[in-house]
Amino acid sequence: MKSVLTKTLLPLAGLLVAIFLWWLGCWFLARNTPIAENLSPLKAFPVLFQLLGDSLIWEHTVTSLKRVLVGLGFALAIGIPAGILTGVSWRFARATGPLFQFLRMISPLSWMPIAVMVLGVGDAPVYFLLAFAAVWPILLNTAAGVAQMDKNWLLLSRSLSATPWERLTRVILPAIAPHILTGVRLAIGVIWIILVPAEMLGVSAGLGYFILDTRDRLAYHELMATILLIGFLGFLLDYLANRLRRIWIAN
Secondary structure (H helix, E strand, O other): OHHHHHHHHHHHHHHHHHHHHHHHHHHHHHOOOHHHHHHOHHHHHHHHHHHHOOHHHHHHHHHHHHHHHHHHHHHHHHHHHHHHHHHHOHHHHHHHHHHHHHHHOOOHHHHHHHHHHHHOOOHHHHHHHHHHHHHHHHHHHHHHHHHOOOHHHHHHHHHOOOOHHHHHHHHHHHHHHHHHHHHHHHHHHHHHHHHHHHOOOOOOOOHHHHHHHHHHOOOHHHHHHHHHHHHHHHHHHHHHHHHHHHHHHHO
């Protein structure tokens, strides 16, 4: 009984309180700013269900998810090798540490004008911004995983005449996989936050583009419904990433 209370009822109660406070805030604002009534949950939830029945919103959603996967793919392709090299080579770690920390602290969105100038308008600058945002949690978590490895495993693999490729694929990667998956989960959260403003770079599809479109049409009830959809999709992506990490650890 206690388990049901803590796992189901308490989160549900928290959501209901948040929705009530949301409605109360909109009601209070609407007394002086009538347009705020369109942001109320009484308007947003019905419109959200209408949007879910419209193929157009799913086209925008699929486009955004594709950009997330591509950006995450680039981040993995860069972050995992760099993280492994940082973990196994103290010289590389010493040489690149200040540079990585410096770059990590630059907001990805500050690169937007340069990305458009160099890569043009379209998907390319969006991919760059997402990959730049996602690479750091993957790199740092991978390096931490290598640093925490039992070095006796590497010594044993060398004594068994394992090749560098065999040491990488059969010793290092399986050992650091939980750390990589933790980095992926963090990276997905960062990507999802950066995605919406990144899709305001002149692309013609995506959830960020749809947000701008609703604003331009003064369709604030659709804007609020889209925000809810973005939050739900982000929650679902985080849940799936965390679930994958737990399954790997359990096995």
